[in-house]
Amino acid sequence: MFRHDIENSARKKKSNVILALDLGVDRPQQLLTRSLRILNATHEHLCALKLNRQAVLPLGLFDGVQKIIQRAKELKLPTIMDAKINDIGNTNRAIAEYYYKAGFDAVIASPFVGWNEGLQPVFEVAQKMNRGVIVLVYMSHKGAVEGYGQIVQDVDTGQLVPQYKVFAEKALKWKADGAVVGATYPEKIREIHSVLKDKVAIYSPGVGTQGGDAEAAVKGGADYLIVGRSIVEAEDPARKVAQIRDVAWQSLKHRGKIKQNKK
Ligand code: BMP
Numbered sequence: 001m002f003r004h005d006i007e008n009s010a011r012k013k014k015s016n017v018i019l020a021l022d023l024g025v026d027r028p029q030q031l032l033t034r035s036l037r038i039l040n041a042t043h044e045h046l047c048a049l050k051l052n053r054q055a056v057l058p059l060g061l062f063d064g065v066q067k068i069i070q071r072a073k074e075l076k077l078p079t080i081m082d083a084k085i086n087d088i089g090n091t092n093r094a095i096a097e098y099y100y101k102a103g104f105d106a107v108i109a110s111p112f113v114g115w116n117e118g119l120q121p122v123f124e125v126a127q128k129m130n131r132g133v134i135v136l137v138y139m140s141h142k143g144a145v146e147g148y149g150q151i152v153q154d155v156d157t158g159q160l161v162p163q164y165k166v167f168a169e170k171a172l173k174w175k176a177d178g179a180v181v182g183a184t185y186p187e188k189i190r191e192i193h194s195v196l197k198d199k200v201a202i203y204s205p206g207v208g209t210q211g212g213d214a215e216a217a218v219k220g221g222a223d224y225l226i227v228g229r230s231i232v233e234a235e236d237p238a239r240k241v242a243q244i245r246d247v248a249w250q251s252l253k254h255r256g257k258i259k260q261n262k263k
Contacts, residue, residue: 002106002132003177003201006078006224010047015245016218016252018048018080020205020228021055021068031055032064036071038237043075045241050080050226051104061102069103078105084136085109085122093121096133100125106132106177111167112147115174123174132177137192138164140182140206164188168195178203178224183212186220193221207244209233214244218251 010016019042021035039049049072051065059065072079081104085092092109099107107126109119119135126133138148148164164181171179172195179196181189183206193202204222206212208230217225225248227241234240252258 134178
């Protein structure tokens with residue numbers, strides 16, 4: 001099961017850092033070579049790997065991406081496809097199935113499409129294939145407030161609540177494997193963590209380049225940090241990821257998530 005696999009990987013590696021292998025726009029062969037080089041240089045300090053469509057588009061899901069997934073599997077790193085699935089159910093089902101068939105252990109999906117004829121088929125495929133689904137709850141960019149931050153009337157309760165609170169409740173109800181909350185909003189992490197109560201893990205992107213702070217995010221309740229450019233664009237990616245890992249792991253200990261004697 002994805003959530004246990006990533007937990008075990010984090011415990012074994014003493015790292016809750018997920019590498020976002022986003023390398024910008026380049027020729028496919030260059031991208032593949034650079035991706036593998038960075039993965040090989042940083043894997044010791046990672047608990048998982050995340051790819052985005054900016055890698056899948058040039059490399060091809062059943063072409064170059066296979067080489068990255070294969071290497072991640074050799075390194076025993078769970079893989080997440082950041083697809084932000086966001087269509088009608090029938091389309092979502094096919095998208096999820098392709099990513100899982102390609103070897104990804106989990107996909108990221110958007111809860112804005114709802115359950116019925118929205119994400120339900122994604123969760124069904126995930127269950128059938130024993131994979132994970134992570135849902136967006138509050139994104140890391142500035143415009144997130146325009147969608148995730150709106151005050152809405154909850155269709156179930158009739159109450160006026162922030163959209164992200166409704167999404168956090170849905171993550172619980174749908175038994176999602178994770179909830180994405182931007183590291184750029186530690187106060188939102190705290191608030192959402194108080195709804196999720198460690199029943200759904202918080203995945204937090206936005207550390208470094210986007211302005212988020214690793215320590216604040218983890219102390220607020222983030223279980224995993226998703227980090228891309230701060231690592232891949234660093235002069236020494238291995239050193240950079242080790243630094244972030246140290247801060248994040250210490251912060252998890254501070255939160256009492258890791259027993260001090262289980263070094
Ligand atoms: P970076 O560390 O370079 O900012 O990359 C963050 C990664 O996480 C990117 O792949 C981005 O698409 C993704 N992401 C994000 O930044 N904020 C979100 O709210 C959700 C994401 O998936």
